[in-house]
Amino acid sequence: MAKVLDKITPRDVDFAKWYTDVITAAKLVSYSNTKGSMIICPNGYAIWEEIVRHLDKSFKETNHQNVQMPMFIPESLLNIEKEHVKGFAPEVAWVTHGGEEKLEERLCVRPTSEVLFCDHFKNIIKSYRDLPVLYNQWCTIVRWEKTTRPFLRSREILWQEGHTMHKTAESALEETLKMLKIYEDFQRNILALPVIVGEKTEKEKFAGAIKTYTIEAMMYDGVALQNGTSHYFGDNFAKAFGITYLDEDNTYKTPFQTSWGCTTRMIGAIIMTHGDDRGLVLPPNIAPTKVIIIPIGEDERITKTVKEITKNIQGISYRVDDSKKSPGFKFAEAEVLGIPIRIEIGLRDLEKEEVTLVRRDTLEKIPVSISQVKDKITEILTVIQKDMYNKALERRNTMLHQAKDYEEMKNIAQNLPGFIKINWCGNVECEDKVKDELNIKSRCIIDEEVDGPCAICGKKATKKIYFGKQY
Amino acid sequence: MAKVLDKITPRDVDFAKWYTDVITAAKLVSYSNTKGSMIICPNGYAIWEEIVRHLDKSFKETNHQNVQMPMFIPESLLNIEKEHVKGFAPEVAWVTHGGEEKLEERLCVRPTSEVLFCDHFKNIIKSYRDLPVLYNQWCTIVRWEKTTRPFLRSREILWQEGHTMHKTAESALEETLKMLKIYEDFQRNILALPVIVGEKTEKEKFAGAIKTYTIEAMMYDGVALQNGTSHYFGDNFAKAFGITYLDEDNTYKTPFQTSWGCTTRMIGAIIMTHGDDRGLVLPPNIAPTKVIIIPIGEDERITKTVKEITKNIQGISYRVDDSKKSPGFKFAEAEVLGIPIRIEIGLRDLEKEEVTLVRRDTLEKIPVSISQVKDKITEILTVIQKDMYNKALERRNTMLHQAKDYEEMKNIAQNLPGFIKINWCGNVECEDKVKDELNIKSRCIIDEEVDGPCAICGKKATKKIYFGKQY
Known part of the structure; x- marks a missing residue:
């Protein structure tokens, strides 16, 4: 691995x-x-x-x-x-x-x-x-x-x-x-x-x-x-x-x-x-392959189950990794590629008529009875999609800052990653000043009410605007 | 029109x-x-x-x-x-x-x-x-x-x-x-x-x-x-x-x-x-729009039938031309575009619970009862596809010629359109001679048995080959 x-x-x-x-x-x-x-x-x-x-x-x-x-x-x-x-x-x-x-x-x-x-x-x-x-x-x-x-x-x-x-x-x-x-x-x-x-x-x-x-x-x-x-x-x-x-x-x-x-x-x-330290994490709705099936070990019962499951999940894009690599290597590869769900099929699980689904986003392992694999996959793909959005939203929200005046703006720009929302007078001089001195550019004017003077020059503000570093 | x-x-x-x-x-x-x-x-x-x-x-x-x-x-x-x-x-x-x-x-x-x-x-x-x-x-x-x-x-x-x-x-x-x-x-x-x-x-x-x-x-x-x-x-x-x-x-x-x-x-x-003198003729299997529906005149019964038919033929790509142009103009336009089937919906047909399908390839008019439109379209699209291939094949076959010697080859090249099949020795000198003198190029060597000497030089032939003018 x-x-x-x-x-x-x-x-x-x-x-x-x-x-x-x-x-x-x-x-x-x-x-x-x-x-x-x-x-x-x-x-x-x-x-x-x-x-x-x-x-x-x-x-x-x-x-x-x-x-x-x-x-x-x-x-x-x-x-x-x-x-x-x-x-x-x-x-x-x-x-x-x-x-x-x-x-x-x-x-x-x-x-x-x-x-x-x-x-x-x-x-x-x-x-x-x-x-x-x-x-x-x-x-x-x-x-x-x-x-x-x-x-x-x-x-x-x-x-x-x-x-x-x-x-x-x-x-x-x-x-x-x-x-x-x-x-x-x-x-x-x-x-x-x-x-x-x-x-x-x-x-x-x-x-x-x-x-x-x-x-x-x-x-x-x-x-x-x-x-x-x-x-x-x-x-x-x-x-x-x-x-x-x-x-x-x-x-x-x-x-x-x-x-x-x-x-x-x-x-x-x-x-x-x-993405995370193991590689890509693809949202299910855009992932070209949504499910990867990894048989663990060689056994007739495993082969049979792979066949049964692939037959069952037609309509969901999947791949079977039956290469000669080790299971650990295959798991790691599936993780690097960001495939939303991995199905591990091993003998121990099969004895309980189960396989293990692994969510790429949380790495959570979920035992599922073979007969329920399709329903469970459909359900989990929806959950992953929603959870990934919410996780990204939460992280983003922790990096949305507000500044009332230039001192505060400067302090945030120099110490915290993310965007800074301010009231702005609308003049390019203020925009240029922020770009030259704080090294952040205007991102966009948003549809929110102005609630104070321009954070840069202190004059009357007419717009709410985000500033931030950009790629 | x-x-x-x-x-x-x-x-x-x-x-x-x-x-x-x-x-x-x-x-x-x-x-x-x-x-x-x-x-x-x-x-x-x-x-x-x-x-x-x-x-x-x-x-x-x-x-x-x-x-x-x-x-x-x-x-x-x-x-x-x-x-x-x-x-x-x-x-x-x-x-x-x-x-x-x-x-x-x-x-x-x-x-x-x-x-x-x-x-x-x-x-x-x-x-x-x-x-x-x-x-x-x-x-x-x-x-x-x-x-x-x-x-x-x-x-x-x-x-x-x-x-x-x-x-x-x-x-x-x-x-x-x-x-x-x-x-x-x-x-x-x-x-x-x-x-x-x-x-x-x-x-x-x-x-x-x-x-x-x-x-x-x-x-x-x-x-x-x-x-x-x-x-x-x-x-x-x-x-x-x-x-x-x-x-x-x-x-x-x-x-x-x-x-x-x-x-x-x-x-x-x-x-x-x-294509023909009226414009494009698209094979149904490649036509982006397979059916065009043209209402003739304005009437509640016509509008109702258009709705009924479009609901019925979901899965077949169609367009309705309900613009203000004259029916004749619309027919001509549908023909120029090569749309395989045109459905004309007029009051006279409706009295018999029918509409008229018109094949683009043959311009044949086919009265069809409204309840059978979908089946008939599916059937006719298949027929058009087959007929178009066969028609092209027949025409092509009339323009496939054979020549035994250079005189015959020259005579065909100067008088008849199409390809000329000959036995060929395989030497580029013969190929060049035909290109220079008869202004036709080799098209391709085909998998057929040689049955005579090279039509160009008269020496032993090793290949069957087509010559012809090219775009």
Whole structure:
């Protein structure tokens, strides 16, 4: 057993090292010789496939259609919306040659696809009958990051990006919030992440957006992971691209736009919220394999029981580990992989017509009579899902702080991990001061009533806001 | 009705124009401002999603695991296998700058990922216990084509690429043929394509492969579309990359490798095999929407019947077109989109407790009593699938020719569309002569007995082979 477990640095000793150890031990990613790009291995990609399956279903249920845009953006096209290009040009990869020839115009590999969608929308939106357009794309984007960490910051990112156009500002804003809610529900109910939802400040919003809403998850170490954003663009891009439609009243109008995206970063959030010193702990609702069956020893009765149980639990994704490794090694491996329930089948239990279920999240051992295995598994998977959310919520709540003034804020920022909630005047000067002096950034403005002056400058506050360190 | 149909050039007047007209009318793709890259619109992407769903299921059932490799290949890595780089270097896109900095080593955007997989295999394959490795990747690749056509030839291609490593040459060859068979079955049974399966010649095989097997589909105009390939690499790449494993006998050995891929090009094959002058005709097994329900006129009894039928046919993917367009326009639109069955619900039929089913492939109208709609749909979908295959097969068979000598071959090549089957000596000189003089290329060597001398040089033949024009 030790062989596998020894590799993982304890979480409370060195969290960063623990994170990379877990990823390596669970074989989620592998380093590649393409600097800054990771290889997503089968165990990691299977989690991504489950994420895609859930989200894609939600997108389709809300009438979104999948499309595929080019991966290259001509430089002149990227340059059309000024704020946008300012935000992205410094971090894109440029293709300058095709085959043996130098290109007349260089192309960037998409860092996001607003301009490609706008260029297309200009062609397909003519009349009010063409609206709304509700598109989504699953693809890889590229951002030329200097430092990278698996799932958290990478030069190549697997993601989805929704891009929609609407007749009115109201319906675009409604869409922005609808998709934010889909992200929130998904992360709470499927990933068991107790996320905080709110609006980014002017300073932190997406390049070119009017409003950016964000899902902020807090990791085990109190550091924030921005885990999905939904943007309202107003008619900024539409005007820059000259997109108009003929309305029912026979006048030309400019449509209103949204975009929203989330990435493989969510896998990082699962690891850093739920993992422990033995490795991954996957919430049952996202675990590609929910049950692993481990026969202990070789015996006809054991083989028979494995068959009986696997026949019984059809519909629940399971694996049988009948390899020649020792039971201890298999247990440890199942734990590293974070499989929610392990079924141990040994002779001693069989004499009582029982097997042992082991919960990955608590390591609790539960003897179950063979005839009740399916019911018990279904029940325990639900319990694990709920318990994992609550455990993460409790831990997060211990790291949510409030500060009334700057002294208190400084004291918390320097001594305690987590987020700090304050009243804020809304001025970027105060936001900058906190960033420069306390090294924490604004996370999001939340929908709560102001109950005092700005904790930073002491003037009248207009918003409640969270600050915190981020990945 | 005319409004939609007029746009499509008749298939027998100008096949190339017909093809692009159908694609435009059915809104499968749209042209983009990124030269050589197409936009795959919702109607086109939905077909791709169905293709992915079917193939991915087959890959998983045969124990393949999905992974994601980097999209960039450092130049030095591409250069490792000599034949391979010779084949691909002239047609790759080069990234030379990241953000504002020039890269130390330029990166190509993957045209295929053999070298990336080999580089990774070198790290993960240590022992015979690690074999076989059975990986697959769904991704976008880039090949810098000079001329492009939607789905057939594009700078960006959506595809899957399988990459596997095996202990022995035999098991690698077995895998190569197993995946070829999965492609063949999928294309025959799901896409209703009567494909020809065989081996590529030395001249036409994949850069770096020992054997390349191919799926050759014949389009309505007699021109071939190479629709998926499966390669056996032997230990070529493994040796170039220094991949070895410690075998059970305690000696180091080199593993054997395969790769196999197919692309969105299959959508082109569906269009060009089954389409007609009214637009797309989709085989039921791949059609994203199998049934479209069109109410004729507004009446309470019609609305009630639509509800009754939709409730009845749950499990079959359907759409109701209750827009304000005229019934004729809706019929034409459903035909352009190739939806296998249209249900017309009008008052006259309702008086007889009937509705009318219309087959897209034959345009046959079938009155069906309302209570039997579901059974009849299920039955007719099966019939359409079978009939479409047989119709394509019959047409293809009329364009399969045989030639005994060069005169006959020349005569056919100059006068008849389709493939020409000949006995062949196996020498590249003969293959080149046909290519240069008759402008047709070898399609594939097939598993049939030789029954005469080489049709080209008259010397002893060793193989049966097909020649034909290609897209």
